[in-house]
Amino acid sequence: MPVVIVDGQEIEIGADERLNCIEAARRAGKEIPHYCWHPGLSVVASCRMCLIETGQRDAATGKITMVPKLVPGCQTPVKDGTVIVTESQLVKDSRARVEEALLIDHPIDCPICDKAGECLLQDYHFQHGQPERRADLQPFHSRKRDVGPTVTLFVDRCIMCTRCVRFTREISGTAELMVTSRGAKEEIDVFPGHPLANKLSGNVVDLCPVGALGDKDFLYQQRVWFLKREANVCGGCSAGCSIHTEHNQDAVYRLKPRENPHVNKWWICDDGRYGWHHLHDQARILEASRTAASPTHRGNGSGTPATEAVEWADVVVKLRDDLKAAGRLAVAVSPMLTVEEAWMLCAVARSIDSEAFLALGFVPVTGDDESFPGGFTIRAEKCPNRKGVEEVLAIYGAAGRSWDDLVAHVAAGKADAAWITAGYPAAWIDTASAEAFAGLRQLVVQDLFDSPLMRLASWRLPAAGFAERAGTWVNVAHHAQSFRQAIRPPAGVWPEGRLFWNMLGRRGLYDPTAVRQQIATSSPTLAALGGELPSTGVDLRLHQLA
């Protein structure tokens, strides 16, 4: 195996690994500061922050020959015998000078900058900068420029790393951003009439190492040091991108991509990034209710059936009783549910009616899959767990049953009661389609928002949003990722898993990990879900082959 020497420490790298000095040094626990380099973008080696000393150790004699000048760590590949020096005085002086140079034209308006607290310019200044500013320059305004519907450019904060420009050229393929002017006067800009408007635009804000690119959705909403982050999975489509949900006091403030080489690399789309606002929508259903037994109870006399709120502890009992009394049960298992929730729902359904008709819930589809030159794809299927629910249905002998099968089953009069789990962030069913469920003795609908179907329901149950769930989703490529709950749902809402857990009579708090282990041992196709899952998830098919 090739050996690289980082500050005197020998580390082995893979025989066919192609690493640069930054990556190799990181293996040795040494962070080489850098701005312009990003593993997902081309190398430009222009910020010069990663300058280091390198050399080569002669394999035969062991003699080390150093390169007589500084080299950029990002641009310098390592091979067997490469010597990397990251802490010499020459390197330290060079970093201090680059920091000094970058701050010459920077407004240093950290108190009003959104990036403060997660800004590389700040961090590196304290780590590598010099305490005294020697530059003799007049302060100037921090100019703001609208570059598109999602992003504001703070022109003077920019350090010209060009990550954003390269992103729009190499990953989104839309090339809206460019560099204008020359020398110290150069700026990032867009061409007039061609704003930064693509479905991956928010990523440029993540890429920006300083506060130059601001996300309009997040701007001035929260200081970043108040935010807590939970490793999560985006529920926006069947791609299942790894994300961090960043939140404070049960309110989500932003979603950030979480690096996952198997799924989304470093990126997420804007649909996903800004697709959390429904969680805090005032119109969400926040209480469990059912059609009142007596018409006078909370009746409004307008023909709409009167409803009564039901305490969750009572739902656990009364829902089961009502469904059992109704007769033949049909259940739609929503692709918004986690594998654990789906598995428990099927178990609950079969415990009520051992012949219960189980089928996949409604699968929302919008347009076609949308692929970008950088390899990123936004899926047309706007639900995160169809594959996972299908696997669970297969365990219960309901493989291949779709929403249409369920509708046909109900329309054919083969069911007396239906339990429709939904949880969709957008409207998904119209009045005509809902009519199919009109004549049932009991109709349970579990959803985030009111809908024509919800208005027909005898049992109205709130659902949880994606950040409020815990469990496992399986994306379109059979890649399973487990995640924990990021925020608590609004008061009065039980996540589906908690309800099913209690309806199964299990004790204590809902424990998705325990359910997952149970699923893994009971099904060979989901065996890969056993044990501790890596944060980047597992491929179900690979484990089946093994």
Next chain:
Amino acid sequence: MQPFKPVLLEAVGVPDGHTIASYKSRGGYAPLEATLAGKQPADVIEMVKSSGLRGRGGAGFPTGLKWTFLPKDHPGPIYLCINADESEPGTFNNRILMEDDPHQVIEGIILSSFATRASTAYLYLRYEYPKSWHRLQAAIDEAYAAGYLGKNILGSGFSLDVYLHRGAAAYICGEETGLIESLEGKRAWPRIKPPFPAIEGLFRKPTVVNNIETMACVTQIARRGVDWFKSIGVPADPANPRDPGSYGPKLYCLSGHVEKPGCYEAPLGITARELIDRFGGGVWKGRRAKAVIPGGISMGLMTESELDTPLDFAGPGKVGCLGLGTAAVVVIDDQTSIVDFLHNSARFFAHESCGQCTPCREGTSWSLRILERIKAGKGRLKDLDILLELGNTMGMMPGSTICGLADGAAWPMKNAIKKFRGEFEEYVKRTNPSGWMVTDPVPALAIVGAH
């Protein structure tokens, strides 16, 4: 030194010397015809290699050696780029060649393309040269009409197309990879190397970038022979194995405070003093030289006592200059302020820095602002140390930038301050009697917190 008859400049002053008829009457295109009739590309490479020709664009890299870096048996295309973006201040030798003897250049391009197996050559022309543009285009048209360009040249099976491309007046386009980016239609940000252009250049294909004067030299080597070329100039220093020698004639651009500025052809190795006195008629108005730029502003400064330095590829480096550069000798007389000189130099480089690498982008701009303050009578001795530090740390040679523009900005800075520190100190003390000794950050900074 033996009397020297101009070769590269032989058409200067000849009526209609720029036409193909005049060029052929002086023996032009005969070497090309002979080469295409019986020689192989390798023969031409060998000829240029053994002549010891070094690139005339500034860096002085051996031309034949550069050509051999091209991959062997490459399926093509291979490109030849001719750098005529002559933007180094003080330099105008390419302009003379293109205006007065364009066919000499074109013959060199054809020979070099034949040697490198390039079937397309791009001539990247400085925007400010409209006359060169017209003359070159007319000469290219004549060459096509005469069958020296186009498909199957002179029945040899070798084909070549030459395209004339006008730049947009940016200094950085003279850097070879900046030129390539610009030709590709992009912002002229120099590329990181490796890969070098010989492996991956224009349109990601193997590319050679050569200077106009280099092309003219190739023509003359083909016409007059390797021995003639090697008889001129300075042989390699036997004590220095890394010195390939400085052979051949060179066009020196003499300007500044001399009686007779102009472009003069002389053997490589002529001293600056001889050039000024013999060709330039001495420093003007009977004054003495204070300093001389040896080869374009980016090469630094020689003092009067260093004027006996031979202007070959190794000479200026021995007195602390960056090198011979473009051999544009600019004379600065003893009435001129070096502070003014350095301010002007800094203004040029701050304006022309492409802005890619942090040290150059901010360093050139900062040094200009310091010099503006010094000129405004607010200088401090400490500023000289900062300028020197910037000069010592900025550039490709210390490794802090991608291309050599920063070295070019740094060299006049550190040469001026090292060699003329007394004058700078005197200026600062005289113009800022109350503040020259202050070492704290300048007071303007106090209002940084105001926003």
